[in-house]
Amino acid sequence: MTLHHIPADDLRIGDVIVHDGGTTTVRELDRSATPTIVTNPGDSDQISGYVWEHVQVQREEIN
Secondary structure (H helix, E strand, C coil): CEEEEEEHHHCCCCCEEEECCEEEECCCEECCCCCEEEECCCCCCCEEEECCCEEEEEECCCC
């Protein structure tokens, strides 16, 4: 997988977010409270942020 620096709004199911605490695999995305985006809502590895914030992800390819 390749490491990419992308806006949070470009996250996809299956991306692996790389952060200070390790990694988090995106299983679900909630964009209902835009401009906030929630990754894996309600789970212990939930991550919340704004759509314009950048994240590092491991992804097979970027289109």
